[in-house]
Amino acid sequence: MRTAAKLGSYALGLAVVFGGALGVGRMITPTAAGTTTAADTRTGDDQAAGHAGDDHATGHTGAEHATQQPVTSDTPGGLQVSQNGYTLNPITSITTGVPTDFRFTVIGPEGRAVTDYQVEHDKKLHFIVASRDLTSFQHVHPDLAADGTWSVRLTLPKAGAYKAFADFVPKGGEKLTLGADLQAAGDYRPEPLPHVSRTAAVDDYTVNLAGDLVPGRAGKLTLTINKDGEPVTDLQPYLGAYGHLVALRAGDLAYLHVHPEKSDKAGPEITFYAEAPSRGDYRLFLDFQHEGKVRTAAFTATATLSDGHAPSATHDHTH
Incomplete structure (x- = not known):
């Protein structure tokens, strides 16, 4: 009986200790203000x-x-x-x-x-x-x-x-x-993601993309703008630079950090550094201003580990 009593007391003590630890754990669990709730x-x-x-x-x-x-x-x-x-x-x-x-x-x-x-x-x-x-x-x-x-x-x-x-x-x-x-509201009919492409057309302009998105680090992206087959060398400043690039991840639309490279040249090349958080497909939107109008060229790019191979160059949709 004494042994049983001791074991019972020991078990009760463990229950108190673990119960208390659980309560303390719940009390000190931080709640991030930035966490998305329901x-x-x-x-x-x-x-x-x-x-x-x-x-x-x-x-x-x-x-x-x-x-x-x-x-x-x-x-x-x-x-x-x-x-x-x-x-x-x-x-x-x-x-x-x-x-x-x-x-x-x-x-x-x-x-x-x-x-x-x-x-x-x-x-x-x-x-x-x-x-x-x-x-x-x-x-x-x-x-x-x-x-x-x-x-x-x-x-x-x-x-x-x-x-x-x-x-x-x-x-x-x-x-x-x-x-x-x-x-x-209305009849929603989603469209497929446009194919991966190195070229985008908008109005009379063609924009070519060089460089790759690399998961986990900044990748260098250079966009070259031509009009009617001729290089554009008189781009006009837009938002403090000669171009502005937004990159969004397909699926969840994660917004990538994109940093422009400073340059005094008004084209035809504009260079950015984009930080891809993961592998996968991304949509790139380049805003540039020429002859008093802002235009947007769009590309689909895939972030993969660098292997020296470029994605297939299929023509993109016109924007």
């Missing part, structure tokens, strides 16, 4: 409905924002609606094919709309909207009101799912790219 995965229309009654003049969208603590994240840009205490907050819903005065705010760690931004590439904020099938792409620059509300004229050309990206640097903070889902 509430964060709502579509743009759902988010707009959920925030319709918020006080946008003050920027308050809930007590949870006031308690968020900034954290760092290695997650590729654009995959999270919230990161480091900042949240992309769409306000307006969109009707398919109809121009809409789209409005949104960026809510800061203290629960208020951010009103102070650093200028980067000539703008305080870059707003990118791409369809989930990556066949539609828009790079626009909204206007900022005194209360922190951004607004821009926006048209979603076809029904389906879209991703909106806000690329910005809050005053005194680090560069962020936040992403939110938008929905355009």
Whole structure:
């Protein structure tokens, strides 16, 4: 009996120790403000409905924002609606094919709309909207009101799912790219990803791509612009450079970090360094300005380990 009693007491003690450890573990488990929760995965229309009654003049969208603590994240840009205490907050819903005065705010760690931004590439904020099938792409620059509300004229050309990206640097903070889902109602018919290509055509221009995306490190990409078969050597500055490149990963639309190489030459070559987080297919969108008009050339590229072989050069869609 004494032995049984001792064993019972020992088992009870273990239960208390492990139970207490589990409780402590739950108490000290950190919650990342940048982690996407179930509430964060709502579509743009759902988010707009959920925030319709918020006080946008003050920027308050809930007590949870006031308690968020900034954290760092290695997650590729654009995959999270919230990161480091900042949240992309769409306000307006969109009707398919109809121009809409789209409005949104960026809510800061203290629960208020951010009103102070650093200028980067000539703008305080870059707003990118791409369809989930990556066949539609828009790079626009909204206007900022005194209360922190951004607004821009926006048209979603076809029904389906879209991703909106806000690329910005809050005053005194680090560069962020936040992403939110938008929905355009109607008969959704996704298109296949365009074939991998080294050449893209837009209007009378042909753009050739040299270089490769390499997983895990920056890959050098050089784009050469020709018009009617002749090199373009008088490109006009756009966003502080002679070209602006956006790269999105197919499937989840991760937003790649792309760095332009400084150059005083106005073409025909523009060089960038793009950091691919993984293997797979990516869609590249080059904005360049010539003769007073901004044009976009689009490519599909595959990130693989460097082996010296280039992807097959099949002609891409015209944009």
